[in-house]
Amino acid sequence: MKNATVFLARRITKVTSPVSTLRYYCSNPSPSSPSRKNRLFVGGLSWSVDEKSLKDAFSSYGEVTGVYDKDSGRSRGFGFVDFSKEDDARCAKDAMDGKALLGRPLRISFALEKVRGGPVVVPRLT
């Protein structure tokens, strides 16, 4: 339970594509799965759910983040949970998805890849 929250886990990918006569933007060639397996999106939360409640439910599996809204400080009704291992994420999802928390059924799915200052996904320009 001491794993640090990691937002930037991108590794340098070696570009082995032949030099094209067109663009040379440094976007990630790999399409990448739209969802990170190490992070879960937890929705369906009651408005009154706090981080503690979510932690209480997921602390056994990983870390809980992003429950509150930065703007209003209120609950957004969803949160995120970081895991060290995909297996833990899978386990937690399989174990908690659809379960009720504070009278409201949880909607758990793999989180999308959203990082502040993240690379802009450029669809194929050709």
Added chain:
DNA sequence: AATGAGCGT
């Protein structure tokens, strides 16, 4: 303030 599918720092 109230909102009920969604995807954040």
